[in-house]
Amino acid sequence: MLTQYAAGDTSDGRKGVGPLIPPLSDTLRPLRQQVFECVRAAGLIPRVQVAKDLGVSPASVTTITSDLIDSGLIEEVAAPPRDSETVRGRPAVALGVRAQAHRVAGMKISDREHTAVIVDFAGTLIADDSIPRRPGPMSVAELLDAIEALLDRVCAKAGVARAELSGIGVGVPGFVDSADGVVLWSSVLTDRTVPLAALASARLGPPVWIDNDANLVALAELWFGAGRGLSDFAVVTIEHGVGMGFVMNHRIYRGSQRLGLELGHTKVQLDGALCRCGQRGCLEAYVADYALAREATTALNWGHKEGQSITVLLESLYDHAKAGNATARSIFRRAGRYLAVGLSNVVNLFDPALIILSGERMRYDYLYAAETLAEMDNLTINTGRPRPPIEIHAWGDLLWAHGAAALALSAVSESLLSANRDIAAQ
Template identity: 45%
Template sequence: MLKSRASVVSLDQRNATRLRVLEQIRSKGSVSRIDIASALETSPATITSATADLISAGLIKEIEGEAQSKSGKRGRPRVLLQLDGQSFLVAGLKVARQMISVILVDFEGNEVTSHKAQLEDARMSPANLISTIRLALEDTCQQVGLSIEHLAGISIGLAGQIDAARNFVHWSSSVTERNIDFNPLIAKELPCPAFVENDANLVAKAEQLFGLGKGLKNFLVVTIEHGVGLGIVLDGRLYRGKRGCGAEFGHTKVQLDGALCQCGQRGCLEAYVGDYALIREMTVTGHADDMQTVSDIHTRANSGDDRATSVLARAGQMFGLGVSNLINLFDPQCIIVSGAQMSFEHLCSAEVMTRIQNGVVNVDAPLPEIKVHHWGDLMWAKGAAAYGIEQVSIQKVKELAANAS
C-alpha cells in the first residue's frame, strides 16, 4: 500500500517531505513518527516512508524513548527519531580581512574543533583564495586526526554580493576579481561539495537555527564587522533577491555624494559605520597613530577624547537612520544586531534608539524588538556551518532520490 501511494507522488514532493521531516527532527531533538505526522499534518504512512529513507541514508536513527501509558503503568517504550550526529562532518568557514576561521561540526551542529589562520593578503585571486581555504581546512582536520576527505560539505562565508545558488561571486572585498564562478575551482581543489554564501546570510541562518531567531517567521539580522551586512528571513526563508545579491544594507545610501565606500560608490551606510570608515575618520584628523580596531576608538572615547566620541556618535546616528529605514520597509517581528566583538555598543545606545524611533513611520503600536547578540569570535564560521548542514541535508536527500529512481 505504501509503495502504490509513493508511486503517485513526484520525486520533488517526496524530497520536500523528507526535508520537512528532517527539519522537524532537528528542531525537536528527538520526536516520534506520530508526533511528526501531526506537526506536519501528513499521514503516518507518508512519515513512515520518509523516515525509512532518511534512516537508510544515515541521516537519522531510532532511539528508545520513555514509556508512555495513560493508566500510569509501564507501557512499551516509544521509538523516537533523532539526527545521527556522527553521520557527517561539515566545515564552516569565514574569510575575513586578516583571518580565516574554520569550525568543524557534526551533523547535529556540535563543535568538533575550530581553527584560525592569519591571512597575508586581505584580497586574493580566486585560485589563491581556494588553495588558502584548502590549507586552513587541512590544518583544522589534522587537529583531530582527520583528513579533509572526511568532510561531507564545506560552507564558505564571504563578504560581498554572492549568488549562492550557483557559487557565483559578483563582487567580494576578499577577492581581486569580479564575476567569478567558483564551481570549477572548488571541483579541482576541494574533496567534497562546497557552498559559497554571503556572510550576513550565514549569520541569519545561524540565528534561525540556533540563535535569537529560533521560532520566528519574519526577522532581520544586521551584522557589524568590517562592513555592515543584512540577512532577511521572510516567512521562514532567507530572501536573497533575483540575482542573489539583495539585502545590501551596508550599500544603501544615507548621504548624497557622501563618503567613499569600499564598493567604489559614495554615501553608503557602511562608509559611515564600518570599522574601516571609523578608523579612516580618525586618521584624516590625525588621531589614529595607534588605532587598529574600533575597540581602540572606544578606549580613546572612554578616556575623554572628544574626537573619538564624536566619530562613534556620528556612526550611531547613521546606523539609527538605516535601521529606521529597514523597519519602514519590512516591519519585521524583530531585528537582531549580531556582532563577533563587543565593539559596537555605540550602535545600540539610547541616542541611537531615539534616532530609530524618530525615523519610523508613526503608528499606534510598539516598535519591533531590537535584540543585540554578541557571538564571540566564531560567529561567522558557526553561521557557515549551519548553512553547510542544511546544504548537505539537501544533497543527501537528492542522492537518495537519485538512487531510488
C-alpha cells in the same frame, strides 16, 4: 553573550557546484523535507509533536520518518524524562538527526582572519581553528592556498581526512552568487567574477558551496541560534563592513539575481563619504570599522601608523569615549544615528519578527545606545504596534564559520532528500 532589547532547510541547497534546487514555500516543499527540517530544528522531538507542528496525520509522519531512518538521515533516541516524571514500561522515543551520518567544514574568509569549523550532521562542533592575515585583497591563488592550509589544519585537529567530508561551506564578504558559486566582487579578492566554488572544489576534493558572509550569519542563527523557532527575521552584521541576511519563510531571501539585501550599500547621504565599493554615501561608509577609524584619524588628528591594526585604533577610540572624550563619543554617536536610519528602513521594508545585530563591533555599545534605538523608533512608521525586538550578538568570527557549516549541512541534506525522493518515485 546576548543582550535583548525588546518592545514587546533553510538555505538553498545544491549538488556539488551544480544548479541550486529552487527555494520552495512550506506549502510546496515535499513533506519528507518538512519532516526532516522539523526534526533538525527541534534537536529531539517525538513523532506526535512533528505531526502537530506540521498539521499532518501521525500515520504520514510515521511512514516518512521510517523512510528517513532507513536512509540513515535520522534516528530514534530515548527521550529524557520530564522533571519528576516516573518512567513506567517502554521508554518514550524521540527523533533526532543521525549525527555521525555526515561531517562538513565551514570556513569564513575575512579581511583580518580566516576561521574554520568541522561539525557533524547534527551541527555539533568537532573542531575549530583560525589563521590571521594581513588586511587587503588577495589573488585567487593566494586565497585558495589559504583555504587549503586552514582546512588541513582544522581536519588534523578533528582527526578527519578531507575525503571524509561530505561538503564544505565558505563565506566571503561582497557580492556572491551562491547559485552559480561565483564571487562577483569581494574586498578579499583582487579579481572580479571568480568561480570560487568550482575552483575550491577542484583544489580540495569535496563539493564546495559559497555565500555572502552575512547570509551565513543568518543561517547560523536559523540553524543554531535565536532564529531557530522563527520563520522571518533579519540579521545585520557590523564588522569590517555592514551586511544583512534576511530569513523569509524559513529560508534565506536572496532576490531575483541572488545578490539582494546589501544593506551596507544602501545610500544614506548623497555625495557622501567614499565607500570601499567605490561609490559614495553608503551606510557602510559611516558605520563600519574603517569608517570609524577614518573619523578618528581626522577628528582627533591621530596618525594611523604603518602596520597598525585597525582593531587597536578602534579600541583606543572606544576607551577615549568611555573616559568622557567628547570627540570620541561624538564619532560613535554619529555612527549610531546612521545605523538607526538603516535599521528603521529594515523595519519599514520587511517588518521582521526579530532583528539581530551581530558582529565583533557590537561590543561598542554606543552603536546601540538607548538614544540610537529611540531614533530608530522615531524613523520607523508609527503603526500603533511595537517595533520588532532587537537582540545583540557579539560572538566573533566562529559564528560566521558555523554559518558556513550550516550552508554545507543544508546543501548536503537537501541533496540527499532529493536523491531519496527520486529513488522512491522510480
